[in-house]
Structures are given as structure tokens and as C-alpha cells.
Amino acid sequence: MDSMTLIAVASISTAGLTIAVGSIGPALGEGKAVSTALSSLAQQPDAAATITRTLFVGLAMIESIAIYCFVISMILIFANPFWNHAIAQTTGK
């Protein structure tokens, strides 16, 4: 296995793993956040505005973790610096 194949295999499998593992935590967290917000809405319908706003901000916080994982996997697949370096070396030869 030459270096290019090695880089490709490592990048692609790491990208898949990043998305897979990195989505578990945010998914559980968002589920817990929404369920708690729903029960507090049921108990305190007057505070709907505050609860909803806080829920949305919290969801964005949680979601950004998943987005970071997505960005990293996209970088690994489409803008991988090692891969670009290997391509430049082979075409330069």
C-alpha cells in the first residue's frame, strides 16, 4: 500500500467515524433538552417565551458540536491538506 492509498483510506474512514461518533452525543443531548423543555412548558405555560428562547439557544449550542464534526469530516474528504500534498507530489514527478 503506497502513501496515497493509505492517506485516502485513513481520511475516508475517519470522516465516516467522525460523523457517526460525533452525532451520538448531540442527539442524546438534544433529546434530553427538548423533553425537559416540553415538561417545563406543560408546568409553566406562562413562561413559554423564555423557555422557548433558552431552548433554541441551547439547541444551537448542542447542534454546533455536531456541526464541528461535520466540518471536520468535510475537510477530510474535500479539502484534505495531506491528500492535496500527495497529489501535488505525484503530478509533479
Add this chain to the structure above:
Amino acid sequence: MHLSPDEMIFWRHGFLKLNATIVFTWALMFALTAGSILVTRKLSTDLTRSRWQNLLEILVTGIVKQIEDIGLGDPKRYLGFLGTLFLFVAAANLCTIIPGYEPPTSSLSTTAALALCVFVAVPLFGIENQGIGGYLKSYAEPTVIMLPFNIISEISRTLALAVRLFGNMMSGAMIVGILLTITPFVFPIVMTALGLLTGMVQAYIFTVLAAVYIAAATRTQEPILEIAPRT
């Protein structure tokens, strides 16, 4: 397949490059500014008013109410900064329905610039309200041990603001681009609608977070939103 609109070059002259991000940013800024100037030239105070004035009034009163809800006293002082942030990001994300348009917010340069504006504005508002000593003292709360962590959180939340907006917008464009190549034509439309919703939510989130940071720096009252800033 390109990751950001920075790679779409419209015009090149030596080392000067006009990429899509700059072009669309300036087009948006021009549209927003020209629209505001045109509408506010003939403002009426009686019951009959133009529909455009009505639209702007709804926007301004809505943003003022949101700023008030977060716990910033005297929302008119922060309306200029926060309202401009919201309007620019929302307009940039909404215009994705125009074909051939690339949202400037899906480039890391734009989002980093916006986050830097927040990073600079928060201490300015804080110093304006509490004085330099009072603002610097807020870093050593609750104890002096927390000083490095407070400074780190200041930097990391700015990074988080930039990467959150960039990642959300980039992923939306990316997913639609990938789906166009592998699925029939109906499915990307659904994802585009979802992308519009995400864009509006992100514009709202960006503004609310900026307002929360300002509220925490000015200490006008204890902010209602107690969010531990983290990456």
C-alpha cells in the same frame, strides 16, 4: 464541488481577486442600505403609511422586544449593532433561494469577521457601562483562580460563533450539492427549504448570543439566559 464561495473568482487583476464572497457581501450591503434609505425618506406618523414602512417598523419593534426580553436595559442603545447583525445574516441566508447566489455566510472569512465585531463590541459596551476597572474586575469573578478560564472562554466563544454559522450554512449548501448529483430533482428542494429554516434560526441564534454576551459584560441586570460559554 467547492467548500466555500471564496473559490469562485469573478475578476482577477494581479494579486487582487474579486471572489463571490466579496461581491455578494457588497451587493447585500448595497441592497440593505439603499432599501433603508429609500423607505425612510418619506416616513409618516399618521395612520396611513406605506407597506415598506410597516415592514421596517415590524422589524425594528420585534428586534427591540427581543433585546428587552434577554435582559438588556435600554435596548435602543444596542439596536444599531444587534439589529444590523441580525438583518445582514438573515438577508444573506434568505437570499439562497435566488439561483446562482452563494451565501457569503458560508465562507469562514465572513463569519470570522462578524464574530470579531462581537468580540470587539462586547468589551466596548462593558467599559462604557462599568468603567475600565469594573469591567476588568468582572474577569476575576467569582475568584481570581477563574481569571485564565474567563479569558479562554472569551476567545473560545468567539471561535464558536464563527464556526457555528459557517458550519451550518456550508453544510446546507454542501448537502444540496451532493443530493443534486445522486437523487431526482424533488428531494433537494426539501433540503433547500430546511436550509432556509436553518439559516433563519442561525441568524436569530447569532444575534441572541451576541446580546447575551453584551448583557453579561454590562451587568445591567443578571441575564435571564444563564449559559456557560463553551466551544
